[in-house]
Amino acid sequence: MSEIEPVGDFRMRARRWLKENLPPAPESFTLDGDEAMWERARVLQRRLYDGGFAGICFPAEYGGQGLTRLHQRAFTEESLPYEMPLMLNMPTFGICAPTILDMGSEEQKRTHLPAVLRGEEILVQFLSEPRGGSDLAGLTTRAERDGDTWILNGSKIWSSGAYAADYALCLARTDWDVPKHQGLTMFLMPVHGPGVTIKRIRQTNGSDEFCQEFFDDVVLPAECVLGEVNGGWAVASRQLYHERTAMGGGSPYFSGARPRIAGEVADLVDLAQRTGQLGDPRVREDIGEARSMRLVEQQLVDRVGQAIGSGAMEPSASSIIRLFRAESVWLQTDLALRIAAAAGVTGDRDGSQGLGRVGADYIYRQANGIAGGSAEMARNVISERVLGMPREYAADRDVPFRDVKQGR
Template sequence: MSISVEEFRVSAKAWLADNMPRIEDRDPTLDDPENDTASWNRTRELQKMLWNGGFAGIAFPSEYGGLGLTPEHQRAFNAESRPYELPFRINIPTLSICAATILDMGSEQQKRDRIGGALRGDELMVQFLSEPRGGSDLAGVTTRAERDGDVWILNGAKIWSSGAYAADYGLCLVRTDWSVPKHAGLTMFLVPVHADGVTIRRIRQVNGSTEFCEEFFDDVMLPADAVVGEVNGGWAVASRQLYWERTSMGGGSPYVSGVGRGVAPAASRPLTDLARSVGRLDDVKVRELIGESRANHLVQAALITRVGAGLAGGHLPGPSASMTRLFHAETDWRDSDIRLEIAGSAAVTGPTGEVGELFLNRQAGSLGGGSTEMARNVISERVLGMPREPAADRDVPFKDVKQGRA
């Protein structure tokens, strides 16, 4: 497909106006945590609408269901799509992390099946990375897979998987060799979420949401073609996955269906509207806060553009994506604080009570996609070249690494 960015923009603008629902007409009950299943069903429906209209997977290669266009074409579509209801919940992690990782590291069949399934709105994907006992040491996973003839038998547990209950497949990092150092004995698998032996439990958060899940794998049978990349080469796949996670959390992914992450309305509502609703729009201090937020978002947009260009042109190393991820977290944090300061006591009462609920979930921005502390470590060590922190388990066979209490 050959079309200029401007021609594509004009085409997208006309199609969106004729086919996609306006954001102001969106059913507000879909934002209720208790109505989560309906929200996911709506996400699939909207993605199918994009697919049928020829605007799904704009920057994904055409052989896997996309349009084969550039990130600039995707950004043009994003700009025109802002007034419309779009399937934002499919962006993270299905399209911008999981499908992007499979595009880079998966087999031809995995690319055709999983990327195509996601773009059609038929499938959702999730990440099975963190473990209950693992903390931030992703390479220290103990969920294991053992070969039994032509199949692998999976056992263990994962946690903090966003939307796992609604997904169809999960990218699952497990240990397949205990005789080598921790990074060398890992393998990435594509696990059918609802396969026999997989148990999913939803975790209720302080704001009432049950989006996060924990998973238990009991003798789950996986075929050989479930391996993504190479056996015992899972760290290379995980590293690429983390790159796309940081890129998407920072707002720089070219593989999304419109701009947005499916965040709560309170997080996207203009601060001027909030200030006006509580009668403080003329307050000089409030205007300064609104200006501060605006400046942060302008800097964030410029940072995304600069880092994205640097990564695409090879001028910046891959870990530089952590810079956009870190700044995104800091901006989200500050916005939550500013909203609370503007709303005052109204943050927990009346129509602006959602501001207080949003503040309860404030820390999420510093944890999703890896903690801000991890992002700072990545930037310091892998971008700035500062000395790495010492690690007692480096180059030690994982079976000899002490687990749990000494």
């Protein structure tokens, strides 16, 4: 087995390569549903792949570099001044690709993972449904067996970036005669196949990257099943683990980061300076609080990540970092608006320096406690599965799903 490259050497090699191969980072980063941005991300990802810097923590046999999270962290730090395909991090690299890696067949891994790392396949999640996303196991999109194929009918919603994606991890009900968790199957399906209609949804912040999909007799070959038939909950649980880890800021599969996230501590200092409040003791105290929260968050990500990695904690403990991240972002967003005050609402939104951007980010504030499972559901998981407190009452426990009362 060849020796693993020391992180310091890797960092220097990455620094040289980045300087020669990637353009400087743009002023601001938005995920506003622009198709040209996705195409640009694919091109940049291909460049990383050709340069030997794609999928740093993915195994070499599936097109990755087979290195450690410390190598990935070094690369991300070095990449901050450069333009990176950041929109591929979530959910393609952080959630869907590791789920395929953990739960897919050898053929699925060999077909999809190298294509993902070359920027040729973008992946999305078809989990949430119009009837509700928190009770994921209660979903009603159905797949019925028809000879060697499955016929999919139903609807999914809030799928980030589905319009620009190639494949989706879609959880569907395949057995109605067993309790809800036992009758689900995960499908790795083409997003733009016959019978799939995609509608885009405009959000209050102007972005229309959310989608709703309608499935009308979509034919899926048997090879689309990821994991076992009726074993979809095990796949979804692994997917949710990767999602919570990613939402908590602890995914080893993310590559690159926004140089400055609006509301981050550096931004708060900058905001206070530009609005002439850096000397105000109350503002200084607020910034100190946000800074402490960020420091605790970073320590928590490392500590929980290591504990899950060593088996000292269950994967469900990823809900701790997911919840803490939501609290931390909420605090930073609230403080940013408090500092920007009226200019956050009335100011110019363009560019990362526009004060109006603070108000636009505030509108998006709540998404941080909803995406990837809500903060309330994270608290439920922590209380029941991490702390071992009594489980919430559920009227549908052990009841065949066919007999469970459904709302309209």
